[in-house]
Amino acid sequence: MPIVMAILIASMLWLSPPMIEAGAPGEPRPEQEKIITKDNLKLVQQRLQAEGVYAGPVDGELNAQTEAALRQYQQKQGIPPSGAPDEQTLKELQIELPASRQGTGN
Numbered sequence: 777m778p779i780v781m782a783i784l785i786a787s788m789l790w791l792s793p794p795m796i797e798a799g800a801p802g803e804p805r806p807e808q809e810k811i812i813t814k815d816n817l818k819l820v821q822q823r824l825q826a827e828g829v830y831a832g833p834v835d836g837e838l839n840a841q842t843e844a845a846l847r848q849y850q851q852k853q854g855i856p857p858s859g860a861p862d863e864q865t866l867k868e869l870q871i872e873l874p875a876s877r878q879g880t881g882n
Contacts, residue, residue, distance in 0.1 A: 812861050816873060817842070820861050823869040824849055 812820070814836035821842060824830035829852070830845035843859035850857040853868050866873065 812866075812873065816871065817861065819871055820846075820866070820869060823871065827852075827869075 817838060818834050818836040821830055821832070821834045821836070824842070824845045825834070827849055829848040830842065832839070832841040832845070838861070846861060846865060847857040847859040849855075849869075850859075850865055853865075855864050855868065
């Protein structure tokens, strides 16, 4: 029985590196950092407040509360709820990013 448990634990640990690489919840994803600035995220938070789905501070931080509000708004609008300020969500919020930052990685 101890050998079976050891194999089970080892197999679970073997599968965990991909989960670790995904990053911790609340951390901005690399592609988001390239697309949206802190000032843009403040605007997102303001729009989410106006929609009645966000009651947190307008601080430009993509934290768990902001992600939850984004998911709620996305679900309300029929957008796949990712919790990320993606292009489709920004369009629905009527936020247009400068062309030099949108999708170019600059």
